[in-house]
Amino acid sequence: MTEQELRDRLNSLVDVIPNETHRSFLMAVSPRKEEIVVKKKISVGLIFAILVSLVAIAFATTELTQKFISVNWQGETTTEPVDDIDTPDPLSDPMIKMRKILYTVPDDVAAVVEWNGTPPRVSKGRSRKTASLEEISYDTGIVLPDKIAEQDSFEATLTCGCLADGDYELISEEKVDEFTLKQYTVNPAYDIVIGYSIGYKDKNESLYKDENKYWRSIRSQLSISLSNQFQFAVMDGDEHTAESVDIPGIDKAVFVTRGMNTSLIAIRTLNKPVVVKTKPSERALGDITEYKYELIEMDGFTLEECLTFFQHE
Amino acid sequence: MEERRFTTKMLENEQMLYRIACVFLRSEHDRQDAMQETALKAWQYRDRLREEQYFKTWITRIMVNECRMIIRKSKRMIVTDTLPEQMAPENRNLETRLMLESLPEKQRIPLILHYLEGFSIVEIARIEHVSVGIVKYRMHQARKKLRLEWTGKEEQ
Numbered sequence A: 001m002t003e004q005e006l007r008d009r010l011n012s013l014v015d016v017i018p019n020e021t022h023r024s025f026l027m028a029v030s031p032r033k034e035e036i037v038v039k040k041k042i043s044v045g046l047i048f049a050i051l052v053s054l055v056a057i058a059f060a061t062t063e064l065t066q067k068f069i070s071v072n073w074q075g076e077t078t079t080e081p082v083d084d085i086d087t088p089d090p091l092s093d094p095m096i097k098m099r100k101i102l103y104t105v106p107d108d109v110a111a112v113v114e115w116n117g118t119p120p121r122v123s124k125g126r127s128r129k130t131a132s133l134e135e136i137s138y139d140t141g142i143v144l145p146d147k148i149a150e151q152d153s154f155e156a157t158l159t160c161g162c163l164a165d166g167d168y169e170l171i172s173e174e175k176v177d178e179f180t181l182k183q184y185t186v187n188p189a190y191d192i193v194i195g196y197s198i199g200y201k202d203k204n205e206s207l208y209k210d211e212n213k214y215w216r217s218i219r220s221q222l223s224i225s226l227s228n229q230f231q232f233a234v235m236d237g238d239e240h241t242a243e244s245v246d247i248p249g250i251d252k253a254v255f256v257t258r259g260m261n262t263s264l265i266a267i268r269t270l271n272k273p274v275v276v277k278t279k280p281s282e283r284a285l286g287d288i289t290e291y292k293y294e295l296i297e298m299d300g301f302t303l304e305e306c307l308t309f310f311q312h313e
Numbered sequence B: 001m002e003e004r005r006f007t008t009k010m011l012e013n014e015q016m017l018y019r020i021a022c023v024f025l026r027s028e029h030d031r032q033d034a035m036q037e038t039a040l041k042a043w044q045y046r047d048r049l050r051e052e053q054y055f056k057t058w059i060t061r062i063m064v065n066e067c068r069m070i071i072r073k074s075k076r077m078i079v080t081d082t083l084p085e086q087m088a089p090e091n092r093n094l095e096t097r098l099m100l101e102s103l104p105e106k107q108r109i110p111l112i113l114h115y116l117e118g119f120s121i122v123e124i125a126r127i128e129h130v131s132v133g134i135v136k137y138r139m140h141q142a143r144k145k146l147r148l149e150w151t152g153k154e155e156q
Helices: A003-012 A019-029 A033-065 A219-225 A303-312 B003-012 B014-024 B028-044 B052-075 B080-086 B092-102 B105-117 B121-128 B132-155
Strands: A067-071 A077-081 A102-105 A108-111 A113-116 A153-164 A167-176 A182-185 A191-201 A207-217 A229-232 A240-246 A252-258 A261-267 A275-278 A293-296
Touching: A003 B092, A003 B105, A019 B003, A019 B014, A019 B028, B003 B014, B003 B028, B003 B052, B014 B028, B014 B052, B014 B105, B028 B052, B052 B105, B052 B121, B092 B105, B092 B132, B105 B121, B105 B132, B121 B132
Parallel strands: none
Antiparallel strands: A067 A077, A102 A108, A108 A261, A113 A261, A153 A167, A153 A191, A182 A229, A191 A207, A240 A252, A252 A261, A275 A293
């Protein structure tokens, strides 16, 4: 028997599939209605489970946004919970002065943050810090008088004391450099007096002593904050500094500091910087309960200056 | 595998499955059972098919196993509807069947799959879960036996 003959014989055994067999096979392989119902039930359950998961994720995300990374003056970052950062209660937590502002301008998106106080920076020349719009902390400080700021450099002695039952008590007195952060632990029941004396150098490196002392009472601030710790620093009142920061979603951003006023100029999509600043009248150190913001394009800076900040970072 | 896809693939292979059933099983009732059981088991165990490209060999294996089971069951029973055919050996198809049935099951299956449906040695090895060498050996043995039997019949 040849192979072809074997094939022919095998094929001769094959019949045309009868209708009855075909129908029974068709029924066996046709879609199963009962299982479809089960699948639908499973699908509804699955959708419900997904919805629950999404709600849980949203809740968790909301919780996470209550935390922010605080960048201190030494450039260290810490994560700590923040209570109600968007609507701070002046009576309960006036130290929170940071505002998150995200402005969306038609055809031009710019995210800008402004806060009243010293910037979360260390010093010039430090490596880049990573921050996001939600990760900017607040510190407080003292701005040198304008006449000092006109000089090239300065020396300052930062003094901290308290008034206990009418008697002045010195807590600390030490020389500080610009932007040196000093932290004091005090009894919040006392009136706290912070002050500094300064000397400055001119371009010839001659040191002149300014005999005037500058004092500021921060009693109200502490009594409101109910904090036994506060931080202070002295900074040049006029010099501009610009320090780049990496902000997710933002093409480029720099902290621009001029005295106590620090702005975050951020550029996204279009290279058009937009600066949000507090009104000058609301920038006083003790004025910590109300902050109104207005959007002023390149307020205080020309476009060329802004671009210069980016170029120099 | 998605249900519609499964149904489509099953219908694509319906004729092939029935042809195999025809060669293995004499009774139309058995063929129908084999077809139905194959479809049901394929659906039941469809998750075990990891790669769709092997659907044909996978479904063929199920069908062959069904045929095998039906044949084994029928051997334990008095199969009345086959007796008349056995009583009429002049029938050419019956002769072919008897020749095939004279082969051991292990040799018969690869022979049928290869010469009836054109399955390659590799595909048969996959269906039978044996090596290619074993398939080749079994087919060689099957051909040898058939040749001997055929030669003997011609001599008679």
